[in-house]
Amino acid sequence: MPPAAGKPIPRATYRVQLNAAFGFDRTAEIADYMARLGVSHLYASPYMKARPGSTHGYDIVDHNALNPELGDDASFQGMVAALRDNGLGQILDFVPNHMGVGGADNGWWLDVLEWGADSPYSGYFDIEWDSDYRYLQGKLLVPVLGDQYGAVLASGGLELRFDKEVGSFAVWAYGSHKLPIRPQDYGTILGTDHPELERLGDLFAHLAYARPHQIRRAADHKADLAALAATRADVADAIAQRLTVFHGDPGEPDSWGHLHALIAGQNWRVAYFKVAADDINYRRFFNINELAGLRMDEPELFDVAHRLVLKLVEDGTLDGIRIDHIDGLIDPKGYCQRLTAATSKPFYLVVEKILARHERLREDWPIDGTTGYEFANLMGGLFVDPKGEAAFDRLYAGFIGRAEKFEDVVRLAKIRIMESEMASELNVLARKASRIARSNPATADFTANILHQALKETIARFPVYRTYVDGGPASDLDRRDIDWAISQARKAEQGPDGSVYDFLQRLLTADLVASPRSGYSHRQVTRFAMRFQQYSGPVMAKGLEDTAFYRYNRLVALNEVGGHPEHFGVSPAAFHRANQDRARNWAGNMLASTTHDTKRGEDTRARLYALSEMPDEWEHQIQTWSRLLRARRGDVEGTAPPDRNDEYLFYQLLVGAWPVELTGASADSLDPAAMTAFAERIVGAMTKSMREAKVHSTWAAPNEAYESAVTGFIHDALDVSRRNAFLESFLPFQAAVAKRGMVNGLSQTLLKLTSPGVPDIYQGCELWNLSLVDPDNRLPVDYAVRRRLLEEVEGALERGTVPSLLDRWTDGAVKLAVTRAALALRAEKPEPFASGDCLPLEATGEKAEHVVAFARKAGDDTVLVAVPRLVGGLGETPDWGNTAIPLPRGERWRNALTGETIAGGDAVTAATLFERFPVALLVREG
Template structure:
């Protein structure tokens, strides 16, 4: 999609995670550094007002205020001025799908709790007020308790409090979650013991008399109460005495009856957090109770939440917006259209969207592309050897003692999610489907239970995160995916009758109301299909990314956001086709390799790709390591924790994340403190992996015995306070893999920075990024060290000594040099990269399969990029033999990475191309 008139794409972006420790001021301080690096735009994480203590900013409580923990208006002004001084633009990560709830900070949420459906903000949140459960009729579930409601009540975890400044009452859970009391119930609290309070109590009790102005009347009465308390100590004492009525004695349930009865009258039902799986009646972000979904299709809500961000586009503060979790919105295309139309001028717009392998980004969305997950997996696949797949599958199954297809793992994981954490949402959908079915005699016998089975089996086999049915005629793409899922679900043994699936298929495509006089409500059918889509996405995310990806550990470098662990490798031809398609249709698509959400950093994956080339050696190593570690622990049978699948994951994490500076260092030379710190990182990643897998332990119910045993296993393996046979066996292999990973990492870096699209650098990834799953990938970045190293790189480039940095590759200077030089070239020849042709260059010769090469050309400006792939098979000093790469027309070329001149011709020998560095970036000079 060509940019609209007046719109330009960023040259390259640099993503920064803002939080209380790294706010506007510290971001402003690195503006000159990232400008020197060569990017054009800061790409900031959300910085609108979030829940206190937020480490990521996605739990927004006010879209029109800055997060005070990140900085005030003055600090933000200083940041924007620092960016302008350094000729940097800004892109913001914006969160329209949900808000942070709970606590005491979200005014809209608190109003909904206080007034229920009468709140002016009730329509902003996706709440199912008409529940089939009598105890939730007209109420909103508040599942924030850490134990059963009765246990929390009798222990004093729920307390009625009075706010003397606002004249209001609220029940507080643990002193942190504010649950406002209905103003109509203030009379119950105030009582009739004090004449002035009795008068106000009566007025509060009869608020309905003030309709439709009861909210304003209640506010006036609260102010009267606050004024009275402020001036009358006797009134304050009387209120304290009344509050005592609602307090009981720990362990004596009957003494808490007054508070229990008051709670029972409210617009909310406070409950144990595990109750959410069955009773939740507001849409969440995935299964996170503290993030409540917004109805962004409501025009008023859209206008209110986008006021500040659109003003920042208008005044030039922002050049672009990244939309978080676009699939969470009920109508993504409609949302993007409204956003573009509401802006006063064109701006860069990308969306966070995960595409299935067969899925294409919708070309009728007015956007510039995705945030690039699909590119990360496409590029990574180049370094995975498909010839090793069968052997890898056999060795994995042999080591863990079972053989299971990834497809089966995904289906089982999705079903588990629908039967546990997200059961309530499916129950609601089933009941809605049953109501629609009952509206027509032809389908009146389709019960909620039967439809529940059909919907569950259909979603378990859904091939994409969601479809985009919106009330118009469904697209062929949507029909294809719905039809495929239904056809697969029909095959389930002992499943519902085929006529049920016929109904579900027509319901999801809205074919039920395609013709007039259908007997069904067009609005109800369309709304159901759209709500179904909002459910299938989170189930896929939780079932695939957050369960199956932690259960299926064949080669975890493939278990990445937007990845496909069952697809082993990408051909060079497929890589070129995808790049050509992006150049034609989505030149503004973001290109990423690491994000705040990736499960392993780009260079961690680069190492693990190497294993695909050596399945036999990998198997020997794993078997040896396992024998050594289990023998030391007296587990000869190999039955003690960790189980074999977790153990297999552990070895991959160890190889991928092993610190570069410790590569080649003997065990006895490693500082114990350094190894302890590394061990804790591994423990954190393993603990999260095990809990997400939900096999031996979970977040909701941690298995402390199993987790403790695994932690002990890890610390045993990494103990350098004694002779360690495991490390002695592990480190030589690690050094070999790390060297291959270094080559893969440099190749990835150069590809990302030169392919069609907008390359993004995640904070700190200009050096080696050997991170694991969050929070490991969100650790603080040492920018002083990077400044110093960049100065060294600039000096090396100036004197033509870039290649010498390869000898000290462990410090990351060589990756920084490749990054800096490629970005500098993008700055010099912007048209060649933004709008230039993408020309695949097919290598020839004995090692042609090990080379990826292409040209970017615009007019007389031509750039040639060449990198190796499957470097493990080449050895440390590759013999390229007769392998060569064709060159476009040009008499002389200069390698911008080494500074060397290359004489042109029809082709160049790869041995010459990679003589000094394993990657090449040529520019035509004549």
């Protein structure tokens, strides 16, 4: 929706990943740099208190405290002051869906472990206390063990400890995971050997008599116990002696019987981490056991969790909030409505949301847009040649030895997730569905097993991450996606009877209770539909992004968060339509090209896009490289690891991420240290890829033999200690692709900074970003280099000598110049970019398909943007022939990148426009 009046929509943002090494003080130090670069807002990663050692901040343990690892309150205020002194606002990445659990840091979670369903915080988490499993009735599964429970118990990995400061007992797993003991069981621990301990133990044992004040009474008894232990040595000694009763001898299981009996009576069940797949009874962030889902639709929790962030909005510290993982919430629209109504001050609000190709952002949400994943993929598609798709299908299938459709890869990957990592959640859904079915004679025979099959087949084919049924009639958009998934699931071989799918369709749309006297519970049906939505999203994320994207490697530049690898290329017309729609409806939408979640950096992808134009040459190269490397390793048959799909991915990673400082070097001049460092980056990315693909290895059970063989293959390929025929063949091809990738990189930089929306620069991406998947994309940024280059760039822009930076393009100054010029123009002429029209300019002539151009116009202020695409088809020295771009009305135009002046008229030739510099940014001056 269009931004509300008075709302502070950023001009441009700069994302910073805060961590212990780069906290509030370091961020304050770059405030002047960000301002000089030309952005209007810092876009900060989460900085509320997270688990110790967090490198990302998404494992929040306290929403109302700053992360002490980033600095204290004085440091935070110093950062806020530095931003204000430099004219910068601030956007915060906020995490409402989940909290970090495990360890000993989340007070709410520890209270739930201690008191179970009686904890005042138990309703804050999505916990299934009423399990169908007797051994989990009233218990919370805690899957933190690295081995079977019995083995960990017998080895001494579980230890009962006394906290003398507060007078409490807890079992500690590996000395790091705290599992509080029920106060009612303290008497069992304290025993009857000491009269004071016996007295207190009896009080703890009878806490039930204090209901509903048992928690407060227990705190009083704990304080008495702590005081006694602190002041009387005999009491402290007696407690220490009692703890020995619960210790055993490592390797002798029977000696741990007392501890086992104590553990068996707790509100938690500690277990091997792999048990989570079958028994987990709390909602997680995807399948991550250490991130527990929150019930943010509960008003009390909402008020508590948002106290600090809303205070920061009210006092002007924050101009906006980015909501992490909005689809994890049970009612995203309701959450956004509550959030925007919770403060008297309007603020900028965007949500992290991944849209399917046919899906539109819901216009009834009171938000300014998404965080821009869809834009990154839309823009990137401009540089992919659709004419190369058939050839890529053939060469990919030929190289890996099989042909497969992406939709089949996704379906099987989603089924794999539902049958393994997220099996427990599906079992719970099936049991809930069967309970609803049994409540009406017409559907009483639909068993949990039958519904489990139908649910699995439906989710495997679900075309969007989730729907948004919220208690009222399902929208037409939701019906479209539910009906499509159901219709496709009906085609599954050996599936359940069609009547089961009829019931499921009515259940998911809540049509079961659309009429009075339906025989079904309105609340149960509605809650089921909403919980289903919370499950379909994580399955899509884990199946698509974290499995299928690592199995289907046809052109991995397309395998990006929010991307559609099966869709080969985007036409300029489609790009323009999306821009115009965004200008009309979502002018505050973020525009991203790299984020902390991207699997490959923007310039890595820019290089890989170029491969789409040269399928024949690419096929020749990879076949040659494979023969050279496998021969070097004595693998004449070509059957040793890596398998052909992993090998094919490896070559793309090399081409895409090859360091700019090594580009153009000969094989015998490569620096060994630099090559070793690069090899380790590739090993890290390949290891993650193999484990995410779940074909030869997984995170839960790494295949060390296969991974070691792949690592050896990588090091052999990049070995410069002797003559390397592979590198001799690879380097000339890489250099040619890198040059095309450079032009693509400049083009997408300019498009992002001038398209309708709010452009975001991910930390450091003002220079070339050739990163791979995290943690490679979160490496430290050298701001000293960027400051020095920015001074040079500002001089070049003033003198009109930016084209000379092309001669030294590898240092990134040329990309920085485009960034600085475009951001300066957004500041100088805000209206065309903030609220102006976006007018497509259709090129004419023989190379028209190689140009993307549009104008941003508000009143008499007009800015023209033009970039080349599919540059491989233009040749080393582009011959534009009679290609021309129409000019809007104007007598004279100034190129903000080169300083040149162009006379007005009906059109300007591409040869004139791109003569000195590969992209153009014209400002109407008369």
